[in-house]
Amino acid sequence: MIPTLxxxxxxxFVLMRLVPGDIVALRYAGATAVPxxxxxxxxxxxxxxxxxxxxxxxxxxxxxxLDFGQSLWTDRPVTEEIRARFGVSLEVAxxxxxxxxxxxxxxxxxxxxxxxxxxxxxxxxxxxxxxxMPSFWLGILLxxxxxxxxxxxxxxxxxxFWTDPIQNVLQVLWPAxxxxxRYSAVTTRMTRSSVLEVLREDYVRTARAxxxxxxxxxxxxxxxxxxxxxxxxxxxxxxxxxxxxxVTEQVFNLNGIGKLLVDAVAHxxxxxxxxxxxxxxFVFVFINFLVDLLYGVLDPRIxxx
Amino acid sequence: xxxxxxxxxxxxxxxxxxxxxxxxxxSAAATGAALPTGETPKPGGELTFIVTAEPxxxxxxxxxxxxxxxxxxxxxxxxxxxxxxxxxKIVPDVAADMPQISADKLVWTIPIRKxxxxxxxxxxxxxxxxxxxxxxxxxxxxxxxxxxxxYGVVDKIEAPDASTIKFTLKYPSASFQASLAxxxxxxxxxxxxxxxxxxYEKNVDGTGPFxxxxxxxxxxxxxxxxxxxxxxxxxxxxxxxxxxxxxxxRQTTAIQSKQAMIEFRGFTPQQRDTLSRALGQDxxxxxxxxxxxxxVAFNTKKKPFDDERVRRALSLAVDRWAGGEALSxxxxxKDVGGLMRPKGPYAMSDADLVKxxxxxxxxxxxxxxxKKLLAxxxxxxxxxxxxxxxxxxxxxxxxxxxxxxxxxxxxTATHDVKETAAYQADERNGNFEVGLGFNCDxxxxxxxxxxxxxxxxxxxxxxxxxxxxxxxxxxxxxxxSKETDAAKRKQIVGDIEKYAMGxxxxxxxxxxxYRIIPYLATVRGxxxxxxxxxxxxxxxxxxxx
Numbered sequence: 001m002i003p004t005l006x007x008x009x010x011x012x013f014v015l016m017r018l019v020p021g022d023i024v025a026l027r028y029a030g031a032t033a034v035p036x037x038x039x040x041x042x043x044x045x046x047x048x049x050x051x052x053x054x055x056x057x058x059x060x061x062x063x064x065x066l067d068f069g070q071s072l073w074t075d076r077p078v079t080e081e082i083r084a085r086f087g088v089s090l091e092v093a094x095x096x097x098x099x100x101x102x103x104x105x106x107x108x109x110x111x112x113x114x115x116x117x118x119x120x121x122x123x124x125x126x127x128x129x130x131x132x133m134p135s136f137w138l139g140i141l142l143x144x145x146x147x148x149x150x151x152x153x154x155x156x157x158x159x160x161f162w163t164d165p166i167q168n169v170l171q172v173l174w175p176a177x178x179x180x181x182r183y184s185a186v187t188t189r190m191t192r193s194s195v196l197e198v199l200r201e202d203y204v205r206t207a208r209a210x211x212x213x214x215x216x217x218x219x220x221x222x223x224x225x226x227x228x229x230x231x232x233x234x235x236x237x238x239x240x241x242x243x244x245x246x247v248t249e250q251v252f253n254l255n256g257i258g259k260l261l262v263d264a265v266a267h268x269x270x271x272x273x274x275x276x277x278x279x280x281x282f283v284f285v286f287i288n289f290l291v292d293l294l295y296g297v298l299d300p301r302i303x304x305x
Numbered sequence: 306x307x308x309x310x311x312x313x314x315x316x317x318x319x320x321x322x323x324x325x326x327x328x329x330x331x332s333a334a335a336t337g338a339a340l341p342t343g344e345t346p347k348p349g350g351e352l353t354f355i356v357t358a359e360p361x362x363x364x365x366x367x368x369x370x371x372x373x374x375x376x377x378x379x380x381x382x383x384x385x386x387x388x389x390x391x392x393x394k395i396v397p398d399v400a401a402d403m404p405q406i407s408a409d410k411l412v413w414t415i416p417i418r419k420x421x422x423x424x425x426x427x428x429x430x431x432x433x434x435x436x437x438x439x440x441x442x443x444x445x446x447x448x449x450x451x452x453x454x455x456y457g458v459v460d461k462i463e464a465p466d467a468s469t470i471k472f473t474l475k476y477p478s479a480s481f482q483a484s485l486a487x488x489x490x491x492x493x494x495x496x497x498x499x500x501x502x503x504x505y506e507k508n509v510d511g512t513g514p515f516x517x518x519x520x521x522x523x524x525x526x527x528x529x530x531x532x533x534x535x536x537x538x539x540x541x542x543x544x545x546x547x548x549x550x551x552x553x554x555r556q557t558t559a560i561q562s563k564q565a566m567i568e569f570r571g572f573t574p575q576q577r578d579t580l581s582r583a584l585g586q587d588x589x590x591x592x593x594x595x596x597x598x599x600x601v602a603f604n605t606k607k608k609p610f611d612d613e614r615v616r617r618a619l620s621l622a623v624d625r626w627a628g629g630e631a632l633s634x635x636x637x638x639k640d641v642g643g644l645m646r647p648k649g650p651y652a653m654s655d656a657d658l659v660k661x662x663x664x665x666x667x668x669x670x671x672x673x674x675x676k677k678l679l680a681x682x683x684x685x686x687x688x689x690x691x692x693x694x695x696x697x698x699x700x701x702x703x704x705x706x707x708x709x710x711x712x713x714x715x716x717t718a719t720h721d722v723k724e725t726a727a728y729q730a731d732e733r734n735g736n737f738e739v740g741l742g743f744n745c746d747x748x749x750x751x752x753x754x755x756x757x758x759x760x761x762x763x764x765x766x767x768x769x770x771x772x773x774x775x776x777x778x779x780x781x782x783x784x785x786s787k788e789t790d791a792a793k794r795k796q797i798v799g800d801i802e803k804y805a806m807g808x809x810x811x812x813x814x815x816x817x818x819y820r821i822i823p824y825l826a827t828v829r830g831x832x833x834x835x836x837x838x839x840x841x842x843x844x845x846x847x848x849x850x
Contacts, residue, residue: 020730151561153564
């Protein structure tokens with residue numbers, strides 16, 4: 001894990017500095033241009049006039065102590081900036097995953113069991129629709145539908161679940177639906193193909209020959225054994241959702257980590273970008289680790305090996 | 306999902322038929338709802354408004370983004386301010402009266418009100434105004450004062466007693482009064498500045514109509530009525546909440562669903578029309594010419610843009626009048642003007658303007674002349690990259706219009722669109738041939754609007770991205786700055802426009818922006834101005850319901 005994170009850190013540090021642009025010039029891009037001496041003075045204050053190796057050494061020394069420094073844009077600790085946003089993205093990701101799994105697993109199994117019937121076709125149309133439709137576009141349509149029909153839109157300001165659960169769900173439900181639909185489409189297709197493959201296995205045929213009820217064959221023998229690739233897809237999608245909902249967050253005015261990352265890149269806020277990428281890399285690595293453990297739970301062969 | 310799409314599309318197209326040409330004029334009733342009508346203001350209520358961005362700091366002295374002002378202006382007072390009822394007029398704020406100016410016009414003595422308190426309870430005195438202006442005009446090392454150069458005319462600032470502040474100038478300045486009404490010059494506490502000069506970058510304590518309550522980054526900023534505000538009976542509102550909404554569609558639906566009442570910067574004609582159709586009489590609209598414009602800037606360090614014939618030809622090729630009419634239906638530009646805002650106090654008349662090459666109304670004759678000039682300069686088949694920002698409104702449509710106009714005289718311009726940071730890097734480093742720049746100001750004031758025309762190796766460093774040095778132009782700009790007779794000053798400004806835009810065409814405006822504010826008709830007492838920086842303290846706003 002540590003070599004991966006160090007590699008990600010080095011790569012992000014270098015890439016950010018290769019991109020043209022200057023946070024100081026951007027800070028003053030609002031109106032009349034600002035004289036060069038003001039820009040130079042601010043660059044010095046932020047330490048951007050130091051050499052790249054100096055900046056890198058200073059950043060790495062801080063990162064080793066989990067001190068990612070201050071945001072160059074707001075001058076607040078980057079951990080504070082990230083903490084405020086991480087929970088929002090995590091909540092949307094969890095809700096979207098619940099929606100996706102609730103839809104995808106039954107539909108995928110149903111489509112596999114009813115292969116090449118109208119049920120299978122209907123599920124396929126549903127899932128291809130989800131793959132084809134960008135989440136943010138669906139989000140815009142959802143908001144318009146609500147505004148035009150019932151003159152109501154999801155709340156503009158995020159309220160934590162423990163402060164006001166109803167208000168919280170009213171805001172998070174819609175982006176979770178928009179994202180969950182695409183997420184469910186991917187998972188439905190994976191579930192269908194995986195279940196189809198397992199249904200052709202000898203042990204399934206044996207179970208049927210023994211007279212086991214079809215529902216038990218499907219659930220106990222087929223579904224359980226087809227879950228490994230499905231879980232892999234779910235976990236990767238989940239990790240992606242934490243930082244990848246940039247446009248959807250924008251559409252629903254959600255103050256999440258994806259929006260923060262894009263803003264940080266646009267502002268050339270090196271410290272913040274580096275810290276967010278490190279956090280997202282950690283999330284990916286950690287979720288992969290959890291999935292590896294889950295493989296063992298689901299498949300005794302892996303556990304015993 | 307198909308059902309959702311069908312429902313939404315049918316709902317969107319099934320609204321009230323639009324009148325006119327896609328830009329329905331606000332009805333008299335709707336517009337009237339926003340303007341003074343003799344109604345008695347009702348106290349109470351919370352104003353919710355949208356702000357589309359967030360500031361890096363709360364310190365007005367170091368910032369120049371409207372985003373900072375829209376959150377923080379309600380908490381602060383200025384020395385002078387623009388009159389909310391007549392935004393072309395400067396009136397006292399914490400000053401007790403207009404300045405007394407010495408006969409040689411060098412000493413400005415200003416009385417300070419004695420009934421002003423900071424939100425922290427401390428009494429305001431001239432020491433606070435002195436500390437504030439010292440920070441702006443003579444910032445110590447490590448402190449950024451973005452507009453320090455504007456106050457280069459100030460020799461010294463003194464506080465002879467607790468209720469008087471005195472500015473001594475190096476030479477008479479025509480713009481100094483406007484500079485004292487700058488919306489950025491929040492009056493700070495001398496004690497707080499003495500303890501930590503950076504305190505105001507992250508904290509708020511002013512003498513304005515609203516007390517700071519809470520800021521949730523990325524979400525909202527809120528304030529409540531200041532019971533000790535020095536203007537009795539104000540503000541009318543109990544509180545305000547500024548909500549951060551960066552997505553354009555969400556801004557529109559927020560007003561449409563009445564989650565927010567107004568956005569003070571400006572909407573596009575399409576947003577206005579959508580809201581107008583959806584809300585009918587519940588919507589009021591105010592519009593005004595804006596002190597913002599986009600310039601075409603030529604990098605005069607690169608050939609053939611060092612040749613004024615080429616620069617002039619490219620200006621002549623553009624039919625601004627037709628462009629203004631067409632583009633005003635889709636984006637936030639409208640009026641044709643010179644270096645000063647059209648219809649503003651320093652604007653030249655249309656009769657004079659049309660005599661400047663590129664600003665005439667005979668587009669065919671201008672294009673013929675452009676072709677001739679290009680041929681004379683040996684640049685008949687000129688091609689170049691046209692640097693632009695990836696900002697849709699109004700940069701992209703403007704650039705596309707320009708490229709099309711230039712194509713009509715045989716010039717090929719490739720649209721080189723970059724995100725803001727990369728665009729700025731190219732602009733500052735001179736890594737471009739021709740670019741689309743911009744300028745926005747808070748007041749019709751030649752010293753502000755002409756700042757980017759000063760020589761690049763002089764005071765124009767970092768402002769003038771055409772990178773020319775022109776002593777004649779510098780002298781003219783300085784002359785108008787020192788001229789305190791308004792009529793004479795206007796004459797010099799006109800001469801500058803003829804020289805800088807017509808003869809040299811170093812950088813020239815394409816079209817001036819047009820500010821459109823659609824908002825819920827319940828919001829009263831607010832008047833649109835020609836900029837989005839001033840009149841943001843919400844002191845005169847009240848809610849009808």
